[in-house]
Amino acid sequence: MNGLLAAPRAWIETFGEIAGFCGQVLGQVFGGRVFRFFGEALRQAGILILSSTLVICGLVFIIGLQCGIEGAYFTRGTGTPTYAGVFAAWCDLRELVPYAFGYMMAAKVGTGIVAELGSMRISDEIDALEVMGINSMTFLCATRLLASWMVLPFVYIASVRSGFFASYLAVVVQIHEVSAGGYSLIFWMFQNPPDLLFSAIKAMAMATVIVLVGCYYGYNARGGPVGVGTATAKSMVLNIVAVHLIGMLGTQIFWGANPRAPIGG
Amino acid sequence: MMILTGKTIVSAIRPPYPYGGEFVSQFLFALKLCWFPLLISTIAFGYGAVGIQAANFLVLFGALDRLGGFYVLSSIREFAPFVDAIVLAGVAGTAITADLGARKIREELDALQVLGVDPVKNLVVPRFLALMLVTGLFDVYALIFGIFGGIIATLVNGEPLGPFWATFFTNASTTDLWGSIVKTTLFGAIIAIVCCYKGMTASGGAAGVGRAVNQAVVIAFMGVFAFNYVFTQTLLATHPALNIPR
Numbered sequence: 001m002n003g004l005l006a007a008p009r010a011w012i013e014t015f016g017e018i019a020g021f022c023g024q025v026l027g028q029v030f031g032g033r034v035f036r037f038f039g040e041a042l043r044q045a046g047i048l049i050l051s052s053t054l055v056i057c058g059l060v061f062i063i064g065l066q067c068g069i070e071g072a073y074f075t076r077g078t079g080t081p082t083y084a085g086v087f088a089a090w091c092d093l094r095e096l097v098p099y100a101f102g103y104m105m106a107a108k109v110g111t112g113i114v115a116e117l118g119s120m121r122i123s124d125e126i127d128a129l130e131v132m133g134i135n136s137m138t139f140l141c142a143t144r145l146l147a148s149w150m151v152l153p154f155v156y157i158a159s160v161r162s163g164f165f166a167s168y169l170a171v172v173v174q175i176h177e178v179s180a181g182g183y184s185l186i187f188w189m190f191q192n193p194p195d196l197l198f199s200a201i202k203a204m205a206m207a208t209v210i211v212l213v214g215c216y217y218g219y220n221a222r223g224g225p226v227g228v229g230t231a232t233a234k235s236m237v238l239n240i241v242a243v244h245l246i247g248m249l250g251t252q253i254f255w256g257a258n259p260r261a262p263i264g265g
Numbered sequence: 266m267m268i269l270t271g272k273t274i275v276s277a278i279r280p281p282y283p284y285g286g287e288f289v290s291q292f293l294f295a296l297k298l299c300w301f302p303l304l305i306s307t308i309a310f311g312y313g314a315v316g317i318q319a320a321n322f323l324v325l326f327g328a329l330d331r332l333g334g335f336y337v338l339s340s341i342r343e344f345a346p347f348v349d350a351i352v353l354a355g356v357a358g359t360a361i362t363a364d365l366g367a368r369k370i371r372e373e374l375d376a377l378q379v380l381g382v383d384p385v386k387n388l389v390v391p392r393f394l395a396l397m398l399v400t401g402l403f404d405v406y407a408l409i410f411g412i413f414g415g416i417i418a419t420l421v422n423g424e425p426l427g428p429f430w431a432t433f434f435t436n437a438s439t440t441d442l443w444g445s446i447v448k449t450t451l452f453g454a455i456i457a458i459v460c461c462y463k464g465m466t467a468s469g470g471a472a473g474v475g476r477a478v479n480q481a482v483v484i485a486f487m488g489v490f491a492f493n494y495v496f497t498q499t500l501l502a503t504h505p506a507l508n509i510p511r
Contacts (some may be wrong), residue, residue: 055483062490066497073501074338094315105353107482115475122471225370225471229363232478236355237302243305248313259321
């Protein structure tokens, strides 16, 4: 019995540790202590923009193409090809763009943070920071969180645009299912600014969790190069599960009770 | 990477076959790591993305029984394969890169070569085969739990399950199923090659291993999605019978 319970107990323990860690980092951001290192936060923001935007937009672009062709073929099957825009609008904005954003954030930014902080921990650089009298958690983790909050809403909007463009390409240019005007009419009729806001909230929740999890695993890495590798792999597991759960909860909260579609009364 | 793919396939086919034990242990390793994240992910995706949104749309027309038919389109053809690939790449792929990267850094791979053991044959081939098989099989698992998400969505809307199953089974076709499984098997191959390549070419100490894992995941995701687009496009265009609603 004890052996059976060991694994869940370990999970709960890790979860508690992560929650405590997240609380500390959030406290430092909201308490304003992070603004002592605002320059570092700006530098991290610059790194995010330069290294991640293109990859995220690229993945969302492919997903947008995917939504476009599925939508085009599905609506052709039901005999309503003019409504390919409905499928593309819902698939893009409400579901798959946030998911694709979360996946790529986890893969590029999350594991990147673990690798970076982990190797700092292994080579005792974090201890060196402490010795110099700098609060390492503020300097390393809180600045990264602040940077991601500053930059990622805009990255997200850019990636939504690239997804929309890709769906348009797939439906109108590639498959020639509907005319450009007909597609745009239906596509824009079935979404409105609150939808964009909800979808952005979902994506930002995912991004926050991913950055915090990445910081936790990197900051607490141990055991040489092998340890850094294992920590990176572990953070990815947690991130993927978190992305899916946040996606589901977000959909349930924002669209579960109200379809927000211009059909019927 | 292409060279590694060629080498892997050639040395998988050509005798001798010393990789049996390693194959089994890698298979079990991937199975043990992935089953739980995959379970949560597919139920969440099946209930949230597909279930709630499609049910929203269908409820407006009073046609919630068509949800079953929609799950054939969405679950079998699209999201079960790609959630499967995401979880396998994120969980098993990163573990493989971390493992091989650490061995490379500690010069164990060079030591193997000095001993006359071919690292491609003894390390890459079993991982390649195991990941292909495990991804293909996990696709069925992802399907089952994705449809379980659909069942939850139907029940939440207060509808009976009979019509769900009826439209599901009239719309399901074997072409969809084999398309899905072939697709995921090839995803597994892409993930294994990318992750093994990045692990075996890691350099530069602890930071190097972390960076290798990072790059491996990014490249694997991009590769899988790009391949998915091409495959779905080809399948749908060459099998028009798949698009007729029944």
